[in-house]
Structure formats: structure tokens, C-alpha cells
Amino acid sequence: MAYEAPLEKYPVKIREVILGGGEKARKIGGENALPLHFFEGSLPNPPGLALEVLDTRPENWAPWILEPFEDVASDPMSWAKKCVEEFGAEILCLRLLSTDPAGKDASPGEAAKTVEQVVKAVDVPLVVLGTGDEEKDSQVLIEVARVCSGKNFLLGPVLKGNYQEIAQAALEHGHCIVAQASMDANLTKELNIALCKFFPPERIVVDPTSSALGYGMEYTFSIIESIKLFGLADRDNMMQMPVFADVGIECWRTKEAKESRDQGVLWEATTGITFLLAGANLLVLRHPEALRLIKKITTP
Amino acid sequence: MILIGEDLNVMSKVISRAIKERNPEPIRECVEGQAKNGMDYLDLNVGPVKKEPAETMEWLVKTVQDYTDLPLCLDTTNPVAMESGLRICKKKALVNSASGTTESRETMMPLPRKYSAGLVLSVINDAGLPSDADERAASIMESLEFANELGIPNEDIWIDPVLMPIAVDQRQVLSYMEFIQMIPDLAPGAKSVCGLSNLSYSAPKELRGLLNRTFMVMIARYGQDAAIVSGFDEELIRLNRGEMPEIVELIHKAMDEEEVDISSLSPKERDYVKTTQVLMGRTLYSHSWLEV
Numbered sequence: 001m002a003y004e005a006p007l008e009k010y011p012v013k014i015r016e017v018i019l020g021g022g023e024k025a026r027k028i029g030g031e032n033a034l035p036l037h038f039f040e041g042s043l044p045n046p047p048g049l050a051l052e053v054l055d056t057r058p059e060n061w062a063p064w065i066l067e068p069f070e071d072v073a074s075d076p077m078s079w080a081k082k083c084v085e086e087f088g089a090e091i092l093c094l095r096l097l098s099t100d101p102a103g104k105d106a107s108p109g110e111a112a113k114t115v116e117q118v119v120k121a122v123d124v125p126l127v128v129l130g131t132g133d134e135e136k137d138s139q140v141l142i143e144v145a146r147v148c149s150g151k152n153f154l155l156g157p158v159l160k161g162n163y164q165e166i167a168q169a170a171l172e173h174g175h176c177i178v179a180q181a182s183m184d185a186n187l188t189k190e191l192n193i194a195l196c197k198f199f200p201p202e203r204i205v206v207d208p209t210s211s212a213l214g215y216g217m218e219y220t221f222s223i224i225e226s227i228k229l230f231g232l233a234d235r236d237n238m239m240q241m242p243v244f245a246d247v248g249i250e251c252w253r254t255k256e257a258k259e260s261r262d263q264g265v266l267w268e269a270t271t272g273i274t275f276l277l278a279g280a281n282l283l284v285l286r287h288p289e290a291l292r293l294i295k296k297i298t299t300p
Numbered sequence: 301m302i303l304i305g306e307d308l309n310v311m312s313k314v315i316s317r318a319i320k321e322r323n324p325e326p327i328r329e330c331v332e333g334q335a336k337n338g339m340d341y342l343d344l345n346v347g348p349v350k351k352e353p354a355e356t357m358e359w360l361v362k363t364v365q366d367y368t369d370l371p372l373c374l375d376t377t378n379p380v381a382m383e384s385g386l387r388i389c390k391k392k393a394l395v396n397s398a399s400g401t402t403e404s405r406e407t408m409m410p411l412p413r414k415y416s417a418g419l420v421l422s423v424i425n426d427a428g429l430p431s432d433a434d435e436r437a438a439s440i441m442e443s444l445e446f447a448n449e450l451g452i453p454n455e456d457i458w459i460d461p462v463l464m465p466i467a468v469d470q471r472q473v474l475s476y477m478e479f480i481q482m483i484p485d486l487a488p489g490a491k492s493v494c495g496l497s498n499l500s501y502s503a504p505k506e507l508r509g510l511l512n513r514t515f516m517v518m519i520a521r522y523g524q525d526a527a528i529v530s531g532f533d534e535e536l537i538r539l540n541r542g543e544m545p546e547i548v549e550l551i552h553k554a555m556d557e558e559e560v561d562i563s564s565l566s567p568k569e570r571d572y573v574k575t576t577q578v579l580m581g582r583t584l585y586s587h588s589w590l591e592v
Contacts, residue, residue, distance in 0.1 A: 186467060190586035197591075230584045238592060239584060 007040050008033075010232040014240050014281070015202045017176055019048065019091065020125025021152050026091055028205070028281040029242030034228060035279045046298055048282040049272075049291055050127050051089035052248050053079045055114045056098040056106075064261030065252050068288050076114055077121040084122050087288035088295070093127040094118055095249075099140045100131040108143035115144050119151060127154040127178070127284065129246075138162040142169040149173040154282075156180060156244070157207060160191060167199045178244050180207040183219055185226050185239070192238045205282060206241045212250040212257075213271045220245070224278035245275040248286025269293040301520050301540055304373050304394075305339035305531030306497060308364065310347045319346070319356060324363045331367040334531030338541070342368065343396065343528050344385070345375035353381035361385045373420070373528070379407040386415040394418040396528075397460055400425035400443035413451045420493055421447060422460040423479075429462055433478035436461055437486055444487055454489035458526060463494045465501035466511065466578070466585050473499070473515075474581045481522050491525035504587055509533050514575040516540065517551045551576050 016030035028048045033041030057074045058066060068087070072078040076094065083089040094115060098106035115128055128144055130137030141155050142165060149172075156178025158166045163179065170177050179195060181187035188206050195204060208223040230239040251257050251271050257264035268290035272283045276298065285291045307330050310316045318326040334342055342364060349356050357376065364372065371391035376382050386393055397420035398408035412419040421443055423429070423436040430436045440459055447457060461479045464472040480492050499515050500508035513536045516527060520540075529536055538544055550569055553560055554576035562570055571590055578589045 185584060186470075186586050189584050190588050193586060193588045193591055234582075234584065236584050238586075 005039075008037075008233070009040060010235070012232060012235045012237070012240060013041075014228070014231055014242055015204075016045065017154075017202060017205055017242050019127075019152065019154055019176065021150075022123060024090070024124045025152075026125050032232070034232065035277055045281075047276050047280065048091050049089070049294060049298075050091035050093040050282065050284045051083040051087060051288065051291055052093045052095055052284055052286045053083060053118070054095050054097050055111065056104060058097075062252065062258045062261075062264060064264060065257070065287055067261075077117050080118045080122045083288070084124055087291060089124065089288075089291065091125045091127065091282070092118075092122060093129060093284040095129045095131075096140060096144075097131060099133075099136055101133050101136050105136075108140045111140050112143040112147040116147055119148055125154070126151070127156070127282075129156055129178075129284075132157055132159075134159050134161040138165045141166045145169040145173040145175050148175075152176065154178060154205060154244075156205075158191075158195075160187075160194075163191060163195055167195055170203070171199055176203040176205060178205050178207045179241070180209060182209045183223055184208075185223060185230060188227060189230075189236070189238050192241065196238065201237075201241065204241045205244045207244040207246065210245045210247055210250050210271075210275065212247075212254050213267055213274070214256065215250070215254060217271055217274060221274060221278045224275060224280055228279035242281035243279060244282045244284075245272070245280040246284045247272045247275065248284055248290070251290075252286055265289045265293070273297060301516065301524060302340045302491075302493075302526035303338070303531075303537070303540060304341040304343050304493070304526060304528040305334035305337075306343050306345070306495070306528045307334055307531045308342060308360075309345040309375075311345070319360060322359055324366070327360070327363050328367050331364050335368045335370055337531050337534065337537055339370065339531045340526075341371050341373045341394065342531075343373040343375050346378075346381060347376065349376060349378045349381045353378045354384035357381040357385040358388060361388050365390055379411070382408065383411055383415075386411060386417055389415070389417070392417060394420055394458065396420040397422050398443075398447075399423070400439055400446075402426055405443075405446055409447055409450055409452075412456060418456045418458055419447060419452055420458045420460050422462050424462060429464075431472075431475075433475045433482060436475070436479045437482055441486060444490070454487050457487065457490040458493040459483055459487060459490050460493050460495070463496065463498050465503075466499055467502045467587070470578075470581055470585045473579060477519065477522055480519060480524050484523065492523070493526040493528065494519075494524070496527040496529045507587075507590070509536065510571055510575055511579070512536065513539055514551060514572055515579055517548050518555060518576065518579060521552060521555070547572055555580060 013032035014029040019026045027045045031043040055076050096111045098104045099111050153175045157180035158177045179191050181191045210220050230236045251268040257267045373394040373396045374385045375396040398404045399422040423439045425439045430439050496512050500511040554573045
């Protein structure tokens with residue numbers, strides 16, 4: 001008798017989320033199998049790889065992470081263009097660092113204006129992130145949602161303390177959201193349940209929060225893995241959202257990345273690849289070389 | 301199930317102050333309330349009692365015994381407090397608790413025999429809390445052997461498998477249920493006991509009772525002998541007395557994955573079914589488990 005490999009088939013799938021619009025719109029998620037288990041089901045969309053753009057000139061970046069952007073670092077529009085045209089980014093992540101209340105504390109209006117200009121400069125899908133300050137992010141992201149109505153951004157992070165306001169604005173103005181709950185699948189589920197009372201689940205991406213190689217990467221791996229298992233194997237429909245990982249910011253904080261260029265690039269690429277193996281659907285990367293390496297590995 | 305009322309507890313501000321001020325009135329109220337509700341034992345949780353351990357426990361035991369004849373379960377990690385309480389207990393008391401740690405073996409485990417008391421023996425050992433049912437079994441076997449050698453028979457031992465909060469680790473709840481079914485084989489004659497309220501630690505306050513009650517019915521079915529519970533949860537007490545057989549039957553059905561027509565149920569019945577599902581580990585726990 002011929003050998004038949006035992007296969008795990010799941011009758012459910014991770015929701016497919018559409019980012020952006022027009023020809024450059026990208027889909028993420030949609031798989032009914034665990035990462036790389038092509039023999040068990042279909043993984044229709046390759047992982048989304050976003051390059052990060054800051055809305056203000058970065059401070060204290062190591063020379064080799066600043067170097068690719070040196071000529072555009074003070075101008076988010078040119079930075080965004082360079083990421084798309086020169087580095088081949090298919091998704092951008094605009095981090096509104098200027099709005100940090102502990103830093104420049106730029107107003108929601110100023111931030112939204114920058115976003116508006118970046119949108120005009122590029123046509124790829126946009127992730128727009130605040131700084132994680134619940135109160136300020138709520139003001140900023142609501143303004144961004146309004147000013148860029150209908151652009152189908154991925155807005156985040158949406159937290160337990162501000163999900164109602166931000167998700168309401170995203171709903172009204174046609175955007176997706178990143179629901180963030182730190183390192184706890186139970187809390188991820190709880191936030192999703194709360195959101196889905198008024199927000200469409202197919203517009204939610206979850207962020208269990210990331211950590212870099214050597215700084216707790218295993219925890220992130222386990223939690224991404226368990227989210228996918230709860231969603232597919234346990235068929236928990238509140239756990240079937242694509243997973244987001246903010247990789248670059250964590251990696252370029254590390255001592256090792258700051259020590260040398262090659263080490264930094266590999267640190268970021270290794271961390272990113274590891275999260276893809278766990279099941280992440282969308283990575284935010286910082287160094288174009290890390291993007292190139294991951295793309296090379298993930299492109300058939 | 302044997303119910304041990306947990307409400308005399310220093311974690312309660314009222315009780316804590318009453319003990320500190322040696323004011324018997326709040327103690328009386330708490331004792332009589334629990335006794336009236338049908339508790340079989342009263343737990344006296346005084347914590348580690350850093351100050352005046354002997355005097356504090358003595359006062360509390362005396363005061364409690366002024367208002368009730370119920371047997372007591374002395375709950376402290378301080379062996380001095382434990383011993384001074386045991387010395388004056390009128391009924392056969394329980395030592396709550398000892399464990400397999402070196403310190404506990406030396407200080408707590410010798411006390412029950414000396415004062416003809418029962419012993420609550422937890423599965424914790426020097427390595428901490430065992431992570432699954434098999435490790436719990438291995439740990440308790442060693443501690444049991446040690447206790448037996450000290451002259452404490454299995455009949456005087458109440459095994460505490462240590463119930464962890466579902467919000468911390470749902471899998472621990474499953475291994476708890478697996479383990480209690482092993483106890484009759486591991487330790488014939490011994491009883492099982494747990495701190496039931498710990499299950500719902502950090503869950504929304506208004507939903508804690510529902511988790512506790514549902515789980516009580518579930519573990520009773522698996523042979524749990526006793527639990528330390530809120531002496532003021534009237535529904536729990538009625539469930540335990542067999543006064544709500546339709547809820548018990550529903551929980552059993554949900555445990556067995558029998559078809560239950562959710563739409564035909566009352567909201568309360570539906571909540572019990574959903575809670576059973578979560579406690580059986582069939583769906584991932586979240587604080588809003590009733591809302592899905």
C-alpha cells in the first residue's frame with residue numbers, strides 16, 4: 001500500500017485583509033494552513049513587507065541605518081518615494097514620531113498634513129502608526145483617518161484604552177486597524193471581541209507586540225504561533241486576524257545592531273524571517289537591505 | 301462536596317482591621333454568616349503574621365470558637381502561628397498548608413500528628429509548581445511518603461493540586477482536572493481540596509462567581525472532595541446542596557459535548573454552558589468569554 005502522509009486540514013482560514021487601493025492594493029492573510037505548510041492548504045498571499053518612514057528626522061540612529069536615507073531623512077515625502085522607487089517597497093509604514101508627547105509633541109493637524117503629502121507622493125498601501133501614547137494617538141489617528149478618508153490605511157496601534165474612538169473613525173472613513181495587545185493571546189482575543197461589536201473583523205490586523213533576537217524574540221514567536229493555532233486548529237473566529245510585527249524599531253534598538261552595519265542588517269532580517277516562520281503576515285522593516293534579504297528568501 | 305468558608309481572611313480590609321484591633325464584632329458577623337450558609341469548615345487565613353504570630357492566631361481561634369462549633373482550617377505560612385492555633389482548637393482542625401518544600405517538611409509537616417489535625421498538602425515542591433498532571437503526581441507521591449513516615453495516614457491528608465487562574469494559564473486548569481482523577485489511585489483514602497476562588501483571579505469581578513461555581517460542579521463530577529469557597533455565594537451553596545439539578549445536568553452535558561440547543565436556554569443557563577466550554581479548554585479564554 002502506498003504511504004499517505006498525514007495531513008492537517010483546517011475548515012477555516014485567516015481573514016484576508018486588503019490594504020490600500022487601486023492597482024497597488026495588497027492583500028495579506030487568507031491562508032488556511034500554518035506558515036510554509038503549502039502541502040496542507042493554500043497560502044494565497046505572500047507576507048507583506050513594509051519599509052518604515054519617519055515623519056521627522058530620526059535622532060540617535062546608528063550611521064548605517066541612517067545612511068540609506070541620509071539625503072531624504074528630513075523630508076518624509078522624498079523618503080517615502082525613495083523607499084518605493086529605489087528600494088522596491090510595496091508597502092510603507094509611516095511612523096508619526098513627531099507626535100510623541102515626550103518629544104516634539106506635534107499637533108494632530110500637522111501630522112495629518114504630512115500623511116496627506118506622503119499619500120500624494122506614493123501610491124503604495126500605507127500603514128500609519130502613532131507612538132503608542134493612548135490619548136495622543138487617539139487624537140492623531142482620528143485626524144489622519146478623517147483627512148485621508150477613503151484611503152484604506154492600516155491605522156495603529158489601537159489599544160484597550162483608545163480602541164473605541166480610533167476604530168469608530170476608521171470605520172467612518174474606510175480604514176483598517178492594528179489591534180495591539182501585549183504578549184497575551186487572551187488579551188488579543190478580548191480586544192478583538194470588543195472591536196467586533198461594531199467593527200468589521202476583516203479590517204483588523206493583530207499586533208501581539210514584537211521583540212528582537214536576543215531580547216525576547218522567542219516570546220513573540222510563541223505568541224504569534226499560538227494565535228495562528230487558536231485561529232486555525234481551534235477554529236476560534238476571534239483569532240483569525242492576520243498578524244503584524246513591528247520588527248525594525250525593535251532590532252535597531254539593540255546593542256548588536258548599533259555595533260556594525262552587517263550585524264544590524266542580519267539582526268533585523270533574522271528577526272523578521274523568524275516571525276514569518278511563526279506565521280506573521282505583515283512586517284515593518286527599517287533597513288532596505290533587510291527588506292531585500294527577506295524578499296529574496298520569501299519570493300519563490 | 302465539603303465546603304470550607306474562605307471569608308475570614310486578612311486580605312479583607314474589615315477582617316484585617318478587626319484582627320489588628322482585636323475587635324470581635326466583625327469576626328462574629330463573618331463567622332455566623334458563613335455558618336448559617338452551611339459551611340462545613342471555616343478557613344482562618346491570617347497570612348504570614350509577621351507581628352505577634354502566636355497571640356494573633358490564639359485570639360482569632362478563641363474568638364471564632366465563641367461563635368461557632370464548626371471545625372477550623374488554619375491558614376498561615378507561619379509555623380509559630382499555626383502551632384499556637386492548633387493547640388486550642390476544640391475540633392479536629394486542618395493545617396493549611398504544607399508542601400513538599402524542604403522548609404515545609406521541617407516546620408509544618410510535623411504539626412498535624414502532634415495535634416491530631418488533618419493536613420492540607422500541596423503539590424508544590426522545591427522546584428516550584430509542577431507544570432502538568434504527571435509532574436503533580438510525582439511531586440505529591442514524594443510528599444505523601446514523607447508524611448506517612450511522620451505518622452500521618454492518607455485519611456488525614458487533603459491533597460491540594462493548586463488551582464491556577466484561568467486568565468494566567470488555561471492549560472493549567474485542564475491539568476488540574478486530569479490530576480484530580482488520578483488521586484484515588486495515587487493516594488487511596490486521601491481527599492482533594494482546592495482554593496476555588498483562585499480560578500477566577502483577575503477575571504471581571506461580577507463574573508468571578510460564575511467561573512467558580514461552574515468549575516465546582518465540574519470537579520465534583522471528577523471526584524473532588526472539598527473546596528475552599530466564598531461562604532456567601534448562595535448560588536454556589538445551592539448548587540452544592542443539589543438544589544439546582546437542571547444546571548448541574550446542563551454543565552455535565554456541556555462537558556460531554558452533547559448537543560445543547562443554546563437558543564432554548566435562559567440567559568443564566570447559556571452563561572453556564574459557555575463557561576463550561578471555556579473551562580474545558582475548548583475555546584480560548586478571554587475576560588469577555590460570555591460575549592461570544
